[in-house]
Amino acid sequence: MEISSSLVLNAIVAGILLGGFYAAMAAGVSISFGMLDITNIAHPAFIILGSYIAYIINTQWGWDPILISLVVSPLFFALGMALYRIYYLAFERQGGESLRGLAFFFGILFITEVVLILIFGVDYRLVKSSYTETTLQFGEIDLPLRLVVPFIVSMIMIFGLNWFLSHTFFGRAVLAVAQDQFALRLMGVNPIKIKELAFGLSIAIAGVAGSFLIVIQPVQPSIGRDFIGLVFAICVLGGMGSIKGALIGAMILGLAESFTATFAGPSWAPAVSFGLLLFAIAFKPSGLLGR
Amino acid sequence: MKKMSHKVFIPVAYAVAAVVVLVSQLVPNDYFFSAAYTVLLFIILATAWNILGGYTGYVNFGTAAFFAMGAYTTVALFKLSPTLPLPVMILAGTFIAGVTGLGMGALTLRLKGVFFSIATLALSVVVFTFVVNWDYAGGARGAYVIAPRDVPFGLKRYIHFLYVVMVFLSATAIVVARVIETSTIGRGLEAIRDDELAAECCGVPTLKLKLLSTTISGALMGMAGTTYPYFVSYVEPASTFNLSYAVNSIAMPLIGGMTTWVGPLIGAILLGTVQQVVQVTISSAWNLLIVGVLLVLFVTLAPEGIMGLWFRWRKKQKLKKGAAQ
Amino acid sequence: MSDLLVVKGVVKRFGGFTALDGVDLNLKVGERLGLIGPNGSGKSTLVNCICGTLFNEEGSVRFEDKEISKLPAHKRIHRGLARSFQLPKPFASMSVVDNLVVPILYAANSHEGAVRRNPAQATEEAMAILKQIGLGPKAHEMSGGLTQVDMRKLELARAMAAKPKLLISDEAMAGLSNSEVDEILALLFTMKEQGIAVIMIEHIMRAVMRFSERVAVLVAGRKIADGDPEAVMRNPEVERAYLGE
Secondary structure (H helix, E strand, O other), rough: OOOOOOHHHHHHHHHHHHHHOOOOHHHHHHHHHHOOOOOOOHHHHHHEEEEEHHHHHHHHHHHOOHHHHHHHHHHHHHHHHHHHHHHHHOOHHOOOOOOHHHHHHHHHHHHHHHHHHHOEEEEEEOOOOOOOOOOOEEOOOEEEEHHHHHHHHHHHHHHHHHHHHHHHHHHHHHHHHHHHHHHHHHOOOOOOHHHHHHHHHHHHHHHHHHHHHHOOOOOHHHHHHHHHHHHHHHHHHOOOHHHHHHHHHHHHHHHHHHHHHHHOOHHHHHHHHHHHHHHHHHHHOOOOOOO | OOOHHHHHHHHHHHHHHHHHHHOOOOOOOHHHHHHHHHHHHHHHHHHHHHHHHOOOOOOOOOHHHHHHHHHHHHHHHHHHOOOOOOOHHHHHHHHHHHHHHHHHHHHOOOOOHHHHHHHHHHHHHHHHHHHHHHHOOOOHOEEEEEOOOOOOHOOHHHHHHHHHHHHHHHHHHHHHHHHHHHHHHHHHHHHHOHHHHHHHHHOHHHHHHHHHHHHHHHHHHHHHHHHHHHHHHHEHHHHOOOHHHHHHHHHHHHOOOOOOOHHHHHHHHHHHHHHHHHHOOOOHHHHHHHHHHHHHHHHHHHHOOHHHHHHHHHHHHHHHHHHHH | OOEEEEEEEEEEEEEOOEEEEEEEEEEEOOOEEEEOOOOOOOOHHHHHHOOOOOOEEEEEEEEOOEEEEOOHHHHHHHEEEEOOOOOOOOOOOOEEEHHHHHHHHOHHHHHHOOOOHHHHHHHHHHHHHHHHHHHHHHOOOOOHOOHHHHHHHHHHHHHOOOOOEEEEEEOOOOOOOOHHHHHHHHHHHHHHOOOOEEEEEOOOOHHHHHOOOOOEEEOOOEEEEEEOOOHHOOHHHHHHHHOOO
C-alpha cells in the first residue's frame, strides 16, 4: 500500500477528532476510577444507554441527538447517584477489597446489555441529523462533520469539566476526597455526599458521550464491552485522576487506533486499546500527569 | 468431622463419575447429553477459576482466553493431523493453556487486586485479536472440526463419547482443586488471599504460589476447551472468546461459594441447568440476564455464596446445641 | 562468634525524603534490644528493611554472617527472622489456630534441618502454642473478631510459630491497658527462655526498661544512642528528642 501524505494526514486528523471524543467517553472513568477509586467496569454500558436514548428520541421526534443527551443528562446524574448509594451500602462501607464491587459492576454491565438487547434487538442502530451526512474538504483533508461536531462539543465539555473541578468548591472537594477523606470531614464536608454527586457526574458524562458515539458510528448493545479497555487505558495513561491527562491519553489512543486502522486493518483495533491499557498499567502506574 | 484423605477421595470421585456415566446411559433423550456437556464445561471452568479467584483471591476476567487456548490447540492439531486421538489433544491444550497461565501470571501478578483483574481482561482481548488474525486456524472466518465416524467404546453417537470424557475431566478438575485446597499449598494460597504482606512475612513464597495458581487455573480452563471444537464442529473467535465465559466463571463460584471445591460445583450445576432450560424455553439473551442479576444479588447480599450460608446455618445449629446442653 | 544481626550503613529513601540515613545496628544471639524514638523517626522503616518488605538503597544487612539485603522477605523468614505488625494483620477468614498453621508450614518447616510437618501436625503444634499463651479457648474462633489485646497476642504468636532466631515486635503494646501491657510483656519474656533474640519497638517506657538488655534510639533516620538502658535514657540528646528543646 502506498503511503501517501494525504493518507497520513487524514489518519492524523481522524485520530485527533476521535481522541477528542474518546476523552468524553473516558472522563467519567477518570472521575469514578481515578478520583473515587470505584472500578466501574460497567461505565461503557451507560455510554451505550445514552446512545440508545438519543436514538429513540431522535427517531421519534427528530431532535438532534447531542442536544437530547444534554437535556436528558440530569436523569443519568440521578441514576449515577442511586447506583453509588447501592455500591456504598453494599461494599464501600465495610472497607475490604474492591473486588466484590468489581464483580458487582461486571454484573451491571451484563444486565444493561441484555436489557437493551431485549428491548431493541441486536441490530445496529443509527441516528440522522443535519450534519451526519456532510463532509467538509480542506485541501487533502476530509473533515466528516459527524466526527467534527462531537469533537467540538466534547472539547467544550472537557475544558468545562476541568475548570469546574479546579475552580469550584464542589470540584475541589472531589479532588480532596480522592486524597484525604478525613481532612474533608474535619472541614464539615460529608465525603459520602461528595462521592455520590461525583459518581452521578461521571454517569451523566457517560450518557452525553453516548450521543457522540451514535453520531459517529452505528451502535449495538454488545459493543460496550469493546470500550472497557479504551476508557480504562485512557484513565490510567492520563494519570488516574487528571482530566487533562485523560485528554492527552485519549489523543494518544485516538491516533494509535487511527493509524492502526489505516495501515494494518480495523481487525487489529481492539488490540490497540487493550494493549495500550496493559502497557499503561504495567509501566506507568501513575500515568503521564499523575498525582 | 475428619476430612477424607486423598487416598479415599480420589477413587471415590472417579467412582462417582463412572456411576454418573452408567446411569445416564438410561436417558433416552439425546438432547440431555448436549445440555449436560455445557453444564460439565462450566463445572470445569468454575472449579478452575476458583483456584485463582476463590482460593488465592485474584479475580481473573480472562477465562475466555484460556478456554480458547484449549479449543484452538485442538483446532490447530486437527488441521495438522485429523486422526490425532482426543486424549492427545486434551493433554496438548491443557499444557498450552497452562503455559499461557504462567505467562499471564509473570506479566500481571505484580499488580494489586483491581489492576490485576483489568490486566487479565486486557490480555484476553489482545490474545483474541491475535487469534482473529491467525489465518491458519481459520481467523475470523472460523474453522471446521469434524468428529471421527467411529465412536469409541461402541457408543451410539459422538456426543455420548464427549459427555463421558467431560464427566471424567470434571472429576479430574475437582480432584485437583481438592488436593490443592487441603494441602500445604492451599493454606499458603488462603494466606495470600487474606493478607499477602503478612503471608510473605510468615514465610509463604507468595510469587511462586501465585504463579502456580495461575498456571493450574489456566491449564484446567484450557482443558475445558479442548473438546469444544468437536462439540460445536464450527469454531470461530467471537463466540469462543465470548465474555459470557468470564461472567459465568465468576458468578458460579460466587453463588456456590468460593472457599471450597463444592461451591463451584453447586454453582455450575444450578446456574448451568437454569441457563440450559431458559435457553430452550425463552431465549439465550435471558441467560445472560439471569447470570448478571444473580451475580449482582449474591455479591451484594450473600457474597459467601450458598456454601457460606450453609456453613453459617450449621454453626448456628452447633451453638444452639451447645447452649441447650 | 560474630553477631546474629549486623545492620551497617542502611539508607532508605522515599522519593526526596530520606527515612533512614545510614543506620548501624548489631544484635547478639538471644539479646533483647529496645528500639525507641519519636514517631516518624524510621523505626518501622528499619524493621521493613531488615525483614525485606522494603529494600534499602545503600548499606548492608547481614544475618548469621550472610548478606540478606537482596533477599525477598519470605526467604529471610526461612533463615530465622520473624516480625509482628504494628497494626495487626490477621488472616481474617481463618480461625485463630489456622493463623498459626501458616508460619509453621512455611517458616518453621523451611529452617535448615527442620522436621517437615503436614497440615494436621502443624495444627497440633499450633494448638500447643495457643495453650501456652492463653488463647487456647479461642482457637476455633474467627481471627477477625478478636479483642485488641488478643489480636496483638495472635500477631506475636504467629511470629513465634515461625520458630525464629530473631523476632521483631513492632509496637505490640500500643494503646493497651496496664494489665494488658503486662500480658504482652510476659509473652515476650517467654522468648528469653527460648533463646530468641528480640528487638522490641515500643513507646511504653516501663516495658522497654524492664525488658531490654540494651536500648537504641532512632531520631529522624539516624541512631543517636545505643547502650545500657539507664545510660541511654539519661543521655541529654535523647531527652531533647523526646521532650524538645
